[in-house]
Amino acid sequence: DTAVSQTPKYLVTQMGNDKSIKCEQNLGHDTMYWYKQDSKKFLKIMFSYNNKELIINETVPNRFSPKSPDKAHLNLHINSLELGDSAVYFCASSPRTGDQPQHFGDGTRLSIL
Amino acid sequence: GNSVTQMEGPVTLSEEAFLTINCTYTATGYPSLFWYVQYPGEGLQLLLKATKADDKGSNKGFEATYRKETTSFHLEKGSVQVSDSAVYFCALGGSTLGRLYFGRGTQLTVWP
Numbered sequence: 001d002t003a004v005s006q007t008p009k010y011l012v013t014q015m016g017n018d019k020s021i022k023c024e025q026n027l028g029h030d031t032m033y034w035y036k037q038d039s040k041k042f043l044k045i046m047f048s049y050n051n052k053e054l055i056i057n058e059t060v061p062n063r064f065s066p067k068s069p070d071k072a073h074l075n076l077h078i079n080s081l082e083l084g085d086s087a088v089y090f091c092a093s094s095p096r097t098g099d100q101p102q103h104f105g106d107g108t109r110l111s112i113l
Numbered sequence: 114g115n116s117v118t119q120m121e122g123p124v125t126l127s128e129e130a131f132l133t134i135n136c137t138y139t140a141t142g143y144p145s146l147f148w149y150v151q152y153p154g155e156g157l158q159l160l161l162k163a164t165k166a167d168d169k170g171s172n173k174g175f176e177a178t179y180r181k182e183t184t185s186f187h188l189e190k191g192s193v194q195v196s197d198s199a200v201y202f203c204a205l206g207g208s209t210l211g212r213l214y215f216g217r218g219t220q221l222t223v224w225p
Contacts, residue, residue, distance in 0.1 A: 004156070041151075041200050041218040048212060056212055090156055097211045101147060104156030 003027050006091050006105035013081060014113050020077045021108045023091030031055075032074040033092040033102065034066060043090075049074055050097055078110075086112045115140045119203050119216035126193055126223050134188040134219045136177075136203035144207040146170075146179050146186040151200040151218070160188075160201070193223045 004025045013019055025032060033056075034046040047066045048056035054066070063079045074091060088107045094100040120135040138146065145164045149157040161170030166181035175190045186203060200220050206213040 041220065043157075043202065043215045043218065045212060045215075092156075100206075101159040101162060102157075102213060104158070106154070106156045 004091055004093055004103050004105040006089075006108050008108060009106065010109050010111075012111045012113065015081055015083060017081050018077070018079045019081060019110070020075055021089055021091075021110075022073070022075045023105060024073050025091075025093040025103070026072065027093055027095075027103060028072075029093040029095050029103070030071055031094045031097050031100075032068065032071070033094075034074065034076050035090040035092065037088045037090060037107070039087075047074075047076075048097065055097060081110075081112050083112050086110055115144070115205060115214045117203050117205055117214050117216035119201075119219050121217070121219070122200075123220040123222060126221070128195055128223055128225050129192045130223075132188070132190040132193045132197075132221070134201055134203075134221070136186045136188065136216060138184050138186065138203075138205045138214075140184075140205050140207070140214075142207055144205040146177070147204040147206065147213070148175070148177055148186070148188050149202040149204060149215075151202065153199070157202060193221070195223045195225050197221060198223045 031050045033048045049068045052068045065077045068074045091105040092102040094102045147162045148160040150160045161172040163170040163179035169178045200218045203216040204213045
């Protein structure tokens with residue numbers, strides 16, 4: 001069983017469109033994260049939720065909106081996609097915030113045409 | 114503030130060579146330290162960790178020792194294999210930090 005699963009794996013779309021990425025974890029963890037990885041492999045945290053409550057919101061455009069319907073799910077919706085949004089987006093989870101190791105999904109590669 | 118500095122890559126080695134990837138950190142309090150590995154097309158996986166000074170984390174032949182005096186957590190392996198080719202990330206975290214802070218990653222390529 002996949003611990004942290006993201007869908008879709010690949011997403012190719014045009015500028016200006018709206019898209020969503022879904023993430024689910026079956027580890028029973030309380031905390032979930034979204035990261036953006038650019039073409040140079042730099043990993044930047046975007047959001048973190050603990051038990052459905054937003055706890056980290058880095059400097060991310062308002063076009064990005066996370067939603068956590070329950071603690072096992074954290075979805076990412078992106079409005080009005082721009083070329084600079086092209087990246088790999090990773091979902092992760094950990095038992096709680098802080099020093100716990102994080103478990104990562106395999107990523108969603110978003111390409112904006 | 115909290116930050117991690119890793120040696121820049123890419124690092125290219127021949128099989129069976131010795132590997133060192135340097136990592137230093139700046140942190141408040143007493144963080145835990147981690148190394149993650151990312152194989153091509155995959156997410157990050159925890160490779161090893163250390164939770165306090167002088168702890169040594171080890172896994173799959175990789176080792177790293179938490180050095181508080183030099184604020185370092187260098188990754189080492191005595192004999193690399195082609196299958197070790199990946200991107201390696203150093204990270205720090207802690208209950209007071211509330212999150213992990215990642216370095217920029219180091220690409221390792223091992224040739225047969």
